[in-house]
Amino acid sequence: MNSSDQHTIDEYLLNRLDGEELKAFEQLLAQDESLMNEVIERRQLLSAMEMVGDLQMKERVKRIHLTEIGRIEKPPVTTNPRKWIFAFVLLLIASLAIWWVMRPKAQTPPQLYAQYYQPYDLNFGTRNMDANQALAEAGGLYKSGKYAEALALFEQALTANPADSKARLALGICQLELGQYDQALAQFNALMDANDPLFGEQAIWYAAMTKLQQEDIVGCKALLEGILSNQEGQYQEKAKELSNKLQE
Amino acid sequence: MNTMGRVPDELIIKHLQAGESYEVDEMLAHLHRQVYGMTLKFVNKYKGVDADAEDVFQDALVALYKMARQGRLVPGTNVEAYLFTICKNLWFKQLRKRRETVDLSNEVGAMPELDNFPLYSLLEHEQQDAFAKLLKRFGEDCQKVLVGYYYDKLRMTKIAEMMGYANEQVAKNKKADCMKRLKNFLAETPHLLDALKPWSH
Structure with a gap:
């Protein structure tokens, strides 16, 4: 019996034959005992298939039941590496964002200048009133912040005595205060070049301040290095601190 | 309700x-x-x-x-x-x-x-287990073809379409092959046929 004959038996058992087709099959069935036996056997197989179908249907219904009562089993936690990579990247981004918000903010040169600069405290004594009359007056003006007026007097004093390193430092600071940076640097450089024993380090510091005010970070740092190379200078601590801040 | x-x-x-x-x-x-x-x-x-x-x-x-x-x-x-x-x-x-x-x-x-x-x-547990084994022994394709045809009462054209077969005849041949396997299995487990007798006439 080929697959088409078997299929006809199946169709008969599933009540799908009708009209002439059904009539012809039933006539054949009445005459052919082997066909009848085949139909009986086939019916048993169909009953078995009913059970197999029930079994599958029951699994399907069970899933519906679990869904409906809200007990649908959650899929097992997978160890999908892509999930972990995604989580890691997310964590990294979050950490960077937090660091960015919380990080110590780098200060701008003007902010650093405002923090570190202050005019050097210079005293011009009056022991020799005749010789230092102009300097004493300039010193008074300097202390009271009248830099333009003090500047003219310091220039006069230096014309009279170019070796007065104190007056030169004061002149440089007045020029720095007045925004005359190049002139100020010229005064400080002169003191540095002369390796002035009294105001050499101050000259470097104020030259560094001038560079900072000019926002010349490289120049400023180079000058600070000069201070740091001298282990015993009074500007050591400030120079180190400022230098670190300029690195950020 | x-x-x-x-x-x-x-x-x-x-x-x-x-x-x-x-x-x-x-x-x-x-x-x-x-x-x-x-x-x-x-x-x-x-x-x-x-x-x-x-x-x-x-x-x-x-x-x-x-x-x-x-x-x-x-x-x-x-x-x-x-x-x-x-x-x-x-x-x-x-x-x-x-x-x-x-x-x-x-x-x-x-x-x-x-x-x-x-x-x-309504079957006894032992019989239920035997059918569960039978289901496991069927390949996935046999399960789909036989259950689709005999249980869900789908037409062979629909089954051929569902299974991606070239035509209805391919589906019929597959069904015949799977039924042969079912027949062999039941020959090995005659007690299952006894369990089915009340429903097989």
């Missing part, structure tokens, strides 16, 4: 008879929402625990589906009431099997169909 959002009986019967998976599942889920609660109460009331109610209800849904596919759900049937009656009858059978004595005379309506109705859950 929950009357909120009730689907008309005609529509439920139509979808169950058509046998399309998605619609069938939708209808069964709807019936679950409507009838499971009272089945649970009923089973709990008569010596059953929640797990018993779950088993009974799932078996009842299977039975209902089969009845629909066999054309036993006629237009005008109150499907929810019918399903609940199946549940009650199944639980009644279960209690008898357990030799429990409860008076269900006021509860269980007449439903003679179930007495001669082939249902996997």
Whole structure:
């Protein structure tokens, strides 16, 4: 019996034959005992298939039941590496964002200048009133912040005595205060070049301040290095601190 | 019975008879929402625990589906009431099997169909295990072709389409091959045929 004959038996058992087709099959069935036996056997197989179908249907219904009562089993936690990579990247981004918000903010040169600069405290004594009359007056003006007026007097004093390193430092600071940076640097450089024993380090510091005010970070740092190379200078601590801040 | 959002009986019967998976599942889920609660109460009331109610209800849904596919759900049937009656009858059978004595005379309506109705859950455990083994021995394709044709009552053209076969004849040949395997399996397990005899004539 080929697959088409078997299929006809199946169709008969599933009540799908009708009209002439059904009539012809039933006539054949009445005459052919082997066909009848085949139909009986086939019916048993169909009953078995009913059970197999029930079994599958029951699994399907069970899933519906679990869904409906809200007990649908959650899929097992997978160890999908892509999930972990995604989580890691997310964590990294979050950490960077937090660091960015919380990080110590780098200060701008003007902010650093405002923090570190202050005019050097210079005293011009009056022991020799005749010789230092102009300097004493300039010193008074300097202390009271009248830099333009003090500047003219310091220039006069230096014309009279170019070796007065104190007056030169004061002149440089007045020029720095007045925004005359190049002139100020010229005064400080002169003191540095002369390796002035009294105001050499101050000259470097104020030259560094001038560079900072000019926002010349490289120049400023180079000058600070000069201070740091001298282990015993009074500007050591400030120079180190400022230098670190300029690195950020 | 929950009357909120009730689907008309005609529509439920139509979808169950058509046998399309998605619609069938939708209808069964709807019936679950409507009838499971009272089945649970009923089973709990008569010596059953929640797990018993779950088993009974799932078996009842299977039975209902089969009845629909066999054309036993006629237009005008109150499907929810019918399903609940199946549940009650199944639980009644279960209690008898357990030799429990409860008076269900006021509860269980007449439903003679179930007495001669082939249902996997009515088999003995040993027979159920044998069919579970049989299902495992079938390949996935055989399961789909045979269950689709004999159980879901799908046409061979539909099965060929579903399985991606070139034509109906390929599907018929596959069915014949799978049935041969089923026949061989049953020859190895004659006790299964005995279990099927009440439903094979």
